[in-house]
Amino acid sequence: MFLIPFVVAFICLLLFFIYMNYSLVYKRTRYIKKMRGERENWRELLSKDFSYLSNLTAEQLSVLLDKMAIFYCEKDWREEVSKDQRVLICALACLPLINRNTNFYPSVRSDFEDFSLSDWVKLNKLQFEKEVGKLALKELKGQFVELSLLYLESPRRMKERDPKSFKILNHYYRFSV
Numbered sequence: 001m002f003l004i005p006f007v008v009a010f011i012c013l014l015l016f017f018i019y020m021n022y023s024l025v026y027k028r029t030r031y032i033k034k035m036r037g038e039r040e041n042w043r044e045l046l047s048k049d050f051s052y053l054s055n056l057t058a059e060q061l062s063v064l065l066d067k068m069a070i071f072y073c074e075k076d077w078r079e080e081v082s083k084d085q086r087v088l089i090c091a092l093a094c095l096p097l098i099n100r101n102t103n104f105y106p107s108v109r110s111d112f113e114d115f116s117l118s119d120w121v122k123l124n125k126l127q128f129e130k131e132v133g134k135l136a137l138k139e140l141k142g143q144f145v146e147l148s149l150l151y152l153e154s155p156r157r158m159k160e161r162d163p164k165s166f167k168i169l170n171h172y173y174r175f176s177v
Contacts, residue, residue, distance in 0.1 A: 028070050035069035042087050050091050055154060060098050067094040076110040092117045095152055096124050099174035121148045128172050136168045
């Protein structure tokens with residue numbers, strides 16, 4: 001008799017977390033469907049103005065476009081930012097997230113329009129440390145951002161020039177090379 005309120009509370013808490021997870025997945029799926037019509041325009045724009053596109057496979061590009069749709073819909077944009085600028089910002093922000101389960105930079109809600117790729121990569125440093133470890137971060141000799149930029153620019157070239165750093169970063173970013 002004494003345990004019944006605790007069991008009921010536990011079940012309610014469990015159901016709450018299941019609901020929250022389900023609603024987030026459902027909401028993000030709706031964002032992807034909502035932006036499906038923009039994919040071809042985005043692909044064209046990225047092929048002109050996004051140099052990192054050449055290193056992506058067709059599957060990675062599709063995942064990037066899906067993540068961009070979520071990022072595009074979830075963030076608060078300044079009115080003066082054009083749609084094309086938004087697309088390029090989304091591409092920069094989502095490039096490091098292609099093969100990652102993520103919450104799309106929860107600490108960044110607005111005023112991110114001037115971020116460069118290095119700023120987005122810096123925001124991944126703490127997550128890298130948690131997932132891969134402090135030792136791996138030390139092995140990069142304080143150059144996580146610089147080496148990540150090289151990796152994202154051309155994983156193949158980095159694999160040839162610096163296989164040790166490539167192996168560490170590839171464990172985190174998981175680009176197919």
